[in-house]
Amino acid sequence: MNYGVGSAPAIRAAGLTVVRGGRTVLHGLDLDVPRGSVTGLLGPSGCGKTTLLRSIVGVQRVAGGRVEVLGSPAGSAALRDRVGYVTQAPSVYGDLSVTENLRYFAAVLGAPPSDPGRVIAQVGLTAHAHALVARLSGGQRARVSLAAALLGTPELLVLDEPTVGLDPVLRQDLWQLFRQLADGGAALLVSSHVMDEATRCDRLLLMRDGRLLAAGTPAELLRRTGASDIDSAFLALVAQDPDATAALPTGDPS
Ligand SMILES: Nc1ncnc2c1ncn2[C@@H]1O[C@H](COP(=O)(O)OP(=O)(O)OP(=O)(O)O)[C@@H](O)[C@H]1O
16 A cells, blocks of 8 residues: 655644643654654653654644644544554453454444454454453553554554563564554554664654654664664763753663
8 A cells, every 4th residue: 555655744743832730741842753664752751752642643732833644733533544543551342352342443433344353463362352351461452452553554553652561572573563564654653661672663753851852763863872772872862962951861761
């Protein structure tokens, strides 16, 4: 399928400012997320990753600036079946089986009847297709949520820490799936506070304290900072950041 690789970015934010609980948590962010690639959104816990993702899918009140998604304002009705969003908390029904959940969401979305089987296979849950979701492990439940987001083959997937709590084999399988989806033309924006996932992304957005610290390919960020890994690159960028006000994170920037 051709989603228009090389055309306008999937996401364009300009001057995005968000206030939560009376505090500015996003400070005028400017960023682009291209189509046909995996963009990693990395930064310490509380830096504003989820708030940015919420703004992109249109469920966050925005105090200033604008966010355009697939050529329409974020949250537009026209985007409903073109954007898949997976939150950190699995949002599926425990008292239904995996297949029943996905048939339900497919019906709501108007996705093809063959989609539930396809997405269950994509997330590696075929052997559990008839299990009640309440009886699955946390990682399996998270994959049911991801499968729901894949229904209808969205052009943009917004995934909030999709690999948390998964074992290394499953994490590798999911990153392979993300790569396949991007190769098929979809845009993926994947948040993580695990810096070692950075090298699996085509591009990175590094965030800190509600600001974009840097954007570029992993190789560019390593070159720019002279660091040998993204963890060290992040720390070098924090040290160079004129807006840095808080204490430096220690070895684990989570
Ligand atoms: N419902 C809320 N009301 C007020 N402030 C909030 C709310 N949710 C989050 N915040 C604040 O907004 C800031 C950004 O939070 P956000 O959840 O976007 O961070 P994050 O980078 O996604 O963190 P994590 O990696 O831990 O999920 C934090 O300072 C947080 O305390």
